[in-house]
Amino acid sequence: xxxxxxxxxxxxxxxxxxxxxxxxxxxxxxxxxxxxxxxxxxxxxxxxxxxxxxxxxxxxxxxxxxxxxxxxxxxxxxxxxxxxxxxxxxxxxxxxxxxxxxxxxxxxxxxxxxxxxxxxxxxxxxxxxxxxxxxxxxxxxxxxxxxxxxxx
Amino acid sequence: xxxxxxxxxxxxxxxxxxxxxxxxxxxxxxxxxxxxxxxxxxxxxxxxxxxxxxxxxxxxxxxxxxxxxxxxxxxxxxxxxxxxxxxxxxxxxxxxxxxxxxxxxxxxxxxxxxxxxxxxxxxxxxxxxxxxxxxxxxxxxxxxxxxxx
Numbered sequence: 418x419x420x421x422x423x424x425x426x427x428x429x430x431x432x433x434x435x436x437x438x439x440x441x442x443x444x445x446x447x448x449x450x451x452x453x454x455x456x457x458x459x460x461x462x463x464x465x466x467x468x469x470x471x472x473x474x475x476x477x478x479x480x481x482x483x484x485x486x487x488x489x490x491x492x493x494x495x496x497x498x499x500x501x502x503x504x505x506x507x508x509x510x511x512x513x514x515x516x517x518x519x520x521x522x523x524x525x526x527x528x529x530x531x532x533x534x535x536x537x538x539x540x541x542x543x544x545x546x547x548x549x550x551x552x553x554x555x556x557x558x559x560x561x562x563x564x565x566x567x568x569x
Numbered sequence: 570x571x572x573x574x575x576x577x578x579x580x581x582x583x584x585x586x587x588x589x590x591x592x593x594x595x596x597x598x599x600x601x602x603x604x605x606x607x608x609x610x611x612x613x614x615x616x617x618x619x620x621x622x623x624x625x626x627x628x629x630x631x632x633x634x635x636x637x638x639x640x641x642x643x644x645x646x647x648x649x650x651x652x653x654x655x656x657x658x659x660x661x662x663x664x665x666x667x668x669x670x671x672x673x674x675x676x677x678x679x680x681x682x683x684x685x686x687x688x689x690x691x692x693x694x695x696x697x698x699x700x701x702x703x704x705x706x707x708x709x710x711x712x713x714x715x716x717x718x
Contacts, residue, residue, distance in 0.1 A: 423664070423665075424660075424664045425660075425661045425662070425663075425664035425665035425670070425671065426661075426665075426674065428657045428658070428660050428661030428664065428671075429657075429661045429665075429670075429671050429674035429675055430674065431657045432654055432657045432658050432661060432671075432674075432675050433674070433675055433677055433678045433681070435650050435651075435653055435654035435657060436654055436675060436678045437678050437681045437682055437685070438650050439647055439650050439651050439654060440678070440682055441682060441685055441686060441690075442643065442646070442647045442650070443647060444686065444690070445643075445690070446640065446643050446644075446647070448690065448691075448692045451636075451637070451639065451640035451643065452636065452640050452643075452644070453629070453630075453631075455623070455627055455629070455630060456630050456631060457644070458620070458623065459620050459623045459624045459627065459630055460620070460633070460644050460648075461620070461644065461647060461648045461651065462616045462617055462619055462620025462621075462623070463617050463620040463621060463624065464617075464644065464645060464648030464649075465613045465616045465617055465620070465648055465651060465652055465655075466613060466614050466615075466616055466617010466618060466620060466621070467617060468613060468648065468649065468652045469609070469610050469611070469612075469613025469614040469616070469617060469652075470613075470614055470617070472606070472609065472610050472613070472652075473610045473614065476606050476610065478604070478606065479606055479607050479610055480607060482611070485603065485607070485611075486602070488602065489597070489602040489603050490611075492593065492596075492597050492602060493597075493603070493608070493611045493612055493615060494615060495593065496590065496593050496594065496597075496608075496612050496615070497611075497612045497614075497615025497616050497618075497619060498615075498619065499586050499589050499590045499593065500590060500612060500615075500616050501616055501619040501620070501623075502586050503583050503586040503587055503590060504616075506579045506580070506582040506583035506586060507579070507580070507583040509575075509576075509579050510575075510576045510577075510579035510580040510583060511576070512576075513574065513575045513576035513579065514576035514580075515692070515693065515694055516683075516686055516687065516690075516693040516694055517682055517686050517690075517693070518679060518682050518683040518686055518687070518693075518704075519576065519577075519580070520576055520579070520580040520583070521678065521679055521682050522679055522704075522707070523577070523580035523581060523583070523584050524580065524583055524584050524587060525672075525675075525676035525679055525707070526584055527584045527585075527587045527588050527591070527672060528669055528672040528673050528676055530584075530585070530588040531588050531591050531592055531668055531669050531672050532667075532669040534588060534592050535592060535595065535667055535668050535669055536667070536669070548713075551713070552710050552713030553710065554710070555706070555709065555710030555713060556676075556706070556707040556710035558706055558710070559703045559704060559705070559706030559707035559708075559709075559710060562699065562700075562702060562703035562706060563700050563703035563704065566697060566699035566700050566703065
């Protein structure tokens with residue numbers, strides 16, 4: 418059972434609120450044709466970079482890139498590249514979808530693959546459990562119902 | 570059938586990318602290659618650099634001075650909230666025993682997003698109780714997982 422008093426759970430709940438506002442906000446701006454899809458991807462990324470730089474200046478404990486091992490920096494580079502690729506796919510997806518909920522549903526399926534990957538390959542993660550996989554698969558039934566009843 | 574078309578293909582691609590992303594972040598934090606703040610800072614700076622490269626590459630991209638103030642304000646607020654989300658998310662996966670748990674809790678956002686978009690967004694389809702039932706089933710599946718974890 419998840420401990421709802423744990424710190425990580427509190428952060429996750431907070432994350433729900435932020436992800437809702439960000440996803441709905443993106444769709445709102447795109448629907449109103451205030452900005453093109455690619456412009457949104459570009460400027461959100463650039464603003465994120467500026468915020469990251471400000472965070473770097475204000476955080477005294479943050480190590481200089483020279484003091485970080487090359488392996489770690491390489492991983493960060495790959496992560497940044499992945500985030501950018503994700504932003505391109507996701508922003509275009511919500512632009513083309515009639516409702517922002519559908520791309521978000523698809524993204525939530527990532528939990529299934531993340532579970533499989535982390536339980537099988539990560540040492541710190543709990544071992545693979547068929548009951549959990551069953552629960553994960555049940556969510557797919559919900560998706561099936563949505564796809565049957567949804568009328569655009 | 571709602572799950573088809575361009576948006577669907579892009580969402581599936583985004584789904585696989587987010588698997589790599591979330592698992593990658595947890596991997597870096599578990600091995601203590603970087604602390605959560607460093608991970609947030611350097612990925613954000615990296616994203617900013619990719620954004621800058623994209624800006625030079627995309628000839629159709631307007632300069633910021635050509636946007637109206639409302640669009641600029643929305644962009645700024647969205648990026649700020651996205652950055653705060655990043656801080657919250659990285660700390661959450663750092664503290665949780667498994668990165669899956671965080672993704673599962675976050676997937677609850679579907680309900681809020683569906684309610685708000687179907688009730689308040691003019692271009693979105695109207696609220697449908699059957700679709701909402703499907704969403705609830707998804708959440709039940711997630712709860713089964715959490716009880717067996």
